[in-house]
Amino acid sequence: MRVVIVGAGINGLLTARELAKAGVEVMLCDQGELAQQASWAGGGIVSPLYPWRYSPAVTALSQWAQAAYPLLRDELMADVGIDIELLTSGLLFVNTDDARDARVWAQANATTCEVLDADSLRERWPGLAHDAEQGVFFPDIAQVRNPRLLKALIADLQRYPQVQLRSKTAISSVSGAQASHSASVMFTSGELVEADAVIVCAGAWSAKLLPRAAVPVRPVRGQMLQYETAPGTITSMILRDGHYLIPRADGLVLCGSTLEEAGFDNRTTAEARELLEKAAASLWPGLTEQPPVRHWAGLRPGSPNGIPFIGAVPEQAGVWVNAGQYRNGLVLAPASAALISDLVLGRTPRLAAAPYAPMT
Ligand SMILES: Cc1cc2nc3c(=O)[nH]c(=O)nc-3n(C[C@H](O)[C@H](O)[C@H](O)COP(=O)(O)OP(=O)(O)OC[C@H]3O[C@@H](n4cnc5c(N)ncnc54)[C@H](O)[C@@H]3O)c2cc1C
Known part of the structure; x- marks a missing residue:
């Protein structure tokens, strides 16, 4: 299986890692340098601010992700030797x-x-x-020290021969599969790349590539x-x-x-x-x-209510989205990546997917 991921922030990187672990061939592209936007700028609190004020949908993702962080830390330390400084400071x-x-x-x-x-x-x-x-x-x-987490994830992805990381490679449009061709991305350079799946992890820019009504980010x-x-x-x-x-x-x-x-x-x-x-x-x-x-x-x-969009984009076969984590993208990322990967690979989702489906 071949997947193109648009956007190398925390969501793109962790989604790429989940898929790479499953043996998928991944092309991860960013319009700028890798991991230099919101995911770098964020604070790294591994919790929603005022967690009691959030919807069950955000709480479910954050609790799953909080439990996953220690293993992620251990794996990255063992595999690439970078300490992501996961610190339980309260x-x-x-x-x-x-x-x-x-x-x-x-x-x-x-x-x-x-x-x-x-x-x-x-x-x-x-x-x-x-x-x-x-x-x-x-x-x-x-x-978590998010710039170090991003650095560790990039180093980790570089270990997989089937993963291609492309910086300064902007995507101008995304198309769903039709009878005659697969889902595809068009680069601003004019290059067209087809894939079995395209996943938009373009953070704040995601609605530029997708129908705004379905993904109002x-x-x-x-x-x-x-x-x-x-x-x-x-x-x-x-x-x-x-x-x-x-x-x-x-x-x-x-x-x-x-x-x-x-x-x-x-x-x-x-x-x-x-x-x-x-x-x-x-x-x-x-x-x-x-x-x-x-x-x-x-x-x-x-995103409205801070609930991210994780799932298939309506009426665009083979196009998926993992975006809109709003103030909580760093804490939610391990769960968001697990969920989108399960959906794209047709596995039983580890979390209930319905609350995060793009709007129809
Ligand atoms: C000041 C601040 C504090 C924060 N604090 C926290 C916190 O403490 N805890 C927490 O959980 N969250 C926090 N957040 C939120 C969190 O940082 C974001 O929700 C999260 O980083 C979003 O990740 P992302 O991968 O979706 O987006 P990004 O990191 O923005 O990555 C998206 C990537 O897509 C690329 N891209 C966009 N369009 C295209 C295109 N057409 N072609 C190719 N590439 C494209 C961009 O260049 C970018 O690199 C904070 C955010 C900010 C700004």
Whole structure:
């Protein structure tokens, strides 16, 4: 079987890996460099933000994927020697007004959740802002160092002789199979490649290649700042009023993020920098004693309700999609890749597929 995958972000790379493991011949193409868009720009929290506020469809994918991450880490370490820094640092939600919902959700989903008052917060996180009055801590939520994960996946795919990775190769259109020919992709260079299946994993750009009514994915810009601290200064991820800190093992701390409808413009802005600096100060005041060392932006693949589209594209035989993971593409990726691969290969899906079917 021969499959063309459009887009080498986390979804394209992991889908390619699933298929390669099954012996499929894969051509994975990206219009730019491999893995430099949303999947690189993201924070790497291995959980939806405020997980109790999501639909069962997103929860099902994220729980499956969270359970799969440790094995992925172990396999990548063994096969390509790259540590993806899957770190169970926990996530602290500060001053949420729905702590009770969080507790109920945690109980129903067999997840540990601690509800903390102001004194306990100060004792455990002494640098936290003084107006932190209450918190909900999920100690089992992990983070992944997403740029390293992407690097490891590229190195892993390079080990398969039947996988072809093509950067700077934009696809201008995708066509379904007809009586006379298979599904195909047309490159902007004019080259046409036929395949048994074409899978669109083009993130925020996916609706440019597919009927928008079936796959209503739009770009939603997110900006991020990076600070430098001594390792161990901040020990957990912290979230307040929709903004968060992600402390890496080496002391780098990410502060994110914005949610902006700015079309396909993924430049950074002074307004967002100011907003994120204020957010960082409201989370951990000491962090902003030094200016941020880096500022970047990425385009999330926004979808209605954050539920991704994973399945066959209607009326385009042989064309499939795995896109629209919105704010949760990094956590959902192992499950999304498993599901699309099962569907394309005609295997019994490891997860119920119906909630993610493109619209008809
Ligand atoms: C600031 C920010 C913070 C985030 N934090 C988190 C987080 O903490 N946890 C989490 O789970 N998620 C997070 N996300 C969301 C997550 O990053 C995305 O949902 C995910 O990366 C989407 O992956 P993707 O592979 O679908 O898209 P992308 O990584 O954008 O990859 C799509 C690829 O397709 C290519 N492409 C597009 N069109 C074509 C074409 N015509 N031909 C060839 N190639 C094409 C693009 O060049 C791109 O490389 C965050 C996102 C942002 C921006």
